[in-house]
Amino acid sequence: MGNYYGLIIGMAVVTYFPRFLPMLLLSKKEISPSFSKWMSYIPVSIFASLVASDVFFWENDFNLYPAVNLKLIPTLLVLVVAMKTRSLLWSMLTGIVSMTVLWYVL
Amino acid sequence: MQKNTIMNGMKASLPIMVSYIALGIACGIVLFDAGFSLAAIFWMSLLIYAGAAQFLAASMVTLGASFPSIILMVFFLNLRHVLMSASLSSYVKDKSFGFIGLFSHLMSDESFGINYSRFRDGSWTADEALVTSVSNYSTWVISTVIGGAIGSQFPINTVIMNYALIAMFLCMMVQQFVSKAHLLAGVAAVIATVVLRLVLQHNIALVFATIIASFIGYFLESYTDINKKGSRTNG
Numbered sequence: 417m418g419n420y421y422g423l424i425i426g427m428a429v430v431t432y433f434p435r436f437l438p439m440l441l442l443s444k445k446e447i448s449p450s451f452s453k454w455m456s457y458i459p460v461s462i463f464a465s466l467v468a469s470d471v472f473f474w475e476n477d478f479n480l481y482p483a484v485n486l487k488l489i490p491t492l493l494v495l496v497v498a499m500k501t502r503s504l505l506w507s508m509l510t511g512i513v514s515m516t517v518l519w520y521v522l
Numbered sequence: 523m524q525k526n527t528i529m530n531g532m533k534a535s536l537p538i539m540v541s542y543i544a545l546g547i548a549c550g551i552v553l554f555d556a557g558f559s560l561a562a563i564f565w566m567s568l569l570i571y572a573g574a575a576q577f578l579a580a581s582m583v584t585l586g587a588s589f590p591s592i593i594l595m596v597f598f599l600n601l602r603h604v605l606m607s608a609s610l611s612s613y614v615k616d617k618s619f620g621f622i623g624l625f626s627h628l629m630s631d632e633s634f635g636i637n638y639s640r641f642r643d644g645s646w647t648a649d650e651a652l653v654t655s656v657s658n659y660s661t662w663v664i665s666t667v668i669g670g671a672i673g674s675q676f677p678i679n680t681v682i683m684n685y686a687l688i689a690m691f692l693c694m695m696v697q698q699f700v701s702k703a704h705l706l707a708g709v710a711a712v713i714a715t716v717v718l719r720l721v722l723q724h725n726i727a728l729v730f731a732t733i734i735a736s737f738i739g740y741f742l743e744s745y746t747d748i749n750k751k752g753s754r755t756n757g
Binding site: 420421422423424425426427428430431432434435436437438439440441442443444446447450452453454455456457458459460461462463464465466467468469470471472473478486487490491494495498499502503504505507508510511512515516519 | 541544545548557558559562565566569570571572574575578579581582583585589590592593595596597598599600601602603604605607608609610611612614619622623625626627629679681682684685686688689690691692693694695696697698699700703704705707708709710711712713714715716719720725727728731732733735736737738739740743744
């Protein structure tokens with residue numbers, strides 16, 4: 417329905433330059449240690465933020481009741497599996513299976 | 523390019539191809555679910571080629587976020603490539619502008635990981651690295667389109683599919699817990715996101731929470747001894 421090509425081009429530009437310019441112009445030693453230290457905290461913040469903006473909300477309301485907000489229990493299970501295996505596939509499978517069970521049982 | 527170069531490059535790519543097929547199909551399904559057409563998925567994988575960023579786009583489009591805020595998040599997410607890209611630069615110094623232009627576009631986290639470790643061992647050429655990267659890249663593009671086609675043919679429960687995405691982000695978050703400060707930055711991001719989302723009632727909360735939490739992590743590492751083992755006993 418929506419026209420996503422503007423989004424795709426914008427994303428492509430901000431993806432390409434951090435990949436291309438350093439390889440062309442820099443070596444590892446030329447990047448300031450504080451900048452790379454700060455950079456190392458961005459992915460964890462983004463993923464935590466994406467998770468938090470979803471799992472604590474059910475039908476757009478903040479909700480911490482596991483019987484209503486069905487995402488809370490699978491989140492705990494996925495966290496345990498992710499900590500143990502660090503595997504994306506196992507985590508996804510755990511999430512899909514536990515969510516399916518809760519969705520069709522409750 | 524010699525036959526040997528191509529064989530070596532393809533062989534190095536095999537384990538990554540397997541995981542790209544599975545994740546690519548999943549990515550195609552969630553993108554289709556978020557409203558991207560098959561053609562849009564194809565162009566996205568071809569022009570962007572960044573799994574985490576593509577999953578992020580699917581999630582934020584579903585949340586109803588604006589395009590500029592999605593692009594800003596993708597920019598922050600991709601800053602991690604700056605260091606990887608700079609680390610590879612010394613191995614492609616004698617290569618043409620065109621080679622670097624293409625090779626850098628194909629630098630996913632996985633392609634970087636495999637090529638960088640082989641370059642450091644000294645047994646790897648830039649041409650072999652390019653073959654590995656191209657092979658990973660084509661696998662990703664094809665798999666995401668197949669995922670989109672699967673998503674278009676079968677009715678998929680959106681609540682469950684959306685949750686698969688969250689499970690993926692949970693694991694990506696856990697993979698980033700490389701120190702106590704990184705774990706605390708994650709906790710800070712969770713709190714900041716919930717508070718800001720409730721206060722602002724807008725998805726820009728994600729961007730602000732990310733910036734705040736990354737600085738909290740940075741300051742924890744810089745100005746406390748949280749990441750130093752045994753600092754208490756050593757005084």
